[in-house]
Amino acid sequence: MRCAVVGHVEWTEFALVDHVPPAGEIAHATEHWSGPAGGGAVVAAQLAKLAGGCDFFTALGDDELGHASVRRLEELGLDVHVEWFGRTRRAITLVDEHGERTITTIGPKLRPRELVRDVYDALFFVAGEPEVLRSARSSLYVAATPRELETLRAAEVYLDLLVGSGTDPGERYDGSLAVGIVVQTQGAAGGIADGRRFRAVDPPAPIVDAYGAGDSFAAALCFALARGDSLDGALQLAARAGAAVITGAGPYDAQLRL
DSSP states (O other), X not given: OOEEXXXXXXXXXXXXXXXOOOTTOOOOEEEEEEEEESHHHHHHHHHHHHHSOEEEEEEEOSSHHHHHHHHHHHHTTEEEEEEEOSOOOEEXXXXXXXXXXXXXXXXXXXXXXXXXXXXXXXXXXXXXXXXXXXXXXXSSSEEEOGGGHHHHHHHTOOEEEEEEESSXXXXXXXXXXXXXXXXXXXXXXXXXXXXXXXXXXXXXXXXOOOTTHHHHHHHHXXXXXXXXXXXXXXXXXXXXXXXXXXXSSTTTTTOOOO
């Protein structure tokens, strides 16, 4: 299966803290790590682990963090196609003792602008300009996230799958798109797929870091549906992917492999 992702990257500093501090307080970190993350990178890495490879179309600043991002993403098995402009976006993520994460982004999201010239079995659109999504629609199966709802409306293309968080206000969906399947996740409570509730699965090990759970779920769901799995079967694989990633530090260490 040939897979691709169009999306953004954030160079992210992760810190494991004793608590997320309210205003005026200080938190103390016991561990720290960093690397390229963000929805585009996480979805692409998960697809690569499931499909054996993934083309990743993204935009980065021609700076130290941008080039470091490419090196790390290539180590993860991605074929990275970069547009160099602006400054690489950064983020700071605090992970508390329960594995829950709090994210602060720094700088604007860099959205890819170059058209997708190839045809893929599965393509996931995370972020980009409307004309990029129109060009990507030639792929056999196209998924997207409602976080870019204005872009999806402007592109005016049919989406096979729309998947996002049902609890994050930034991913609220109003029914305004032409979509085949709509899935809204609700963390440990499972979620809703085409009006039917589905269950989450228990993590295979203790929870370390919840960062990347939703994006890994979405990537696995897209992969399974694109290869012809039933919705129930695809949701089961996606739930396993979401549960697996939270048992590792950062978004990549524990992503599900086939």
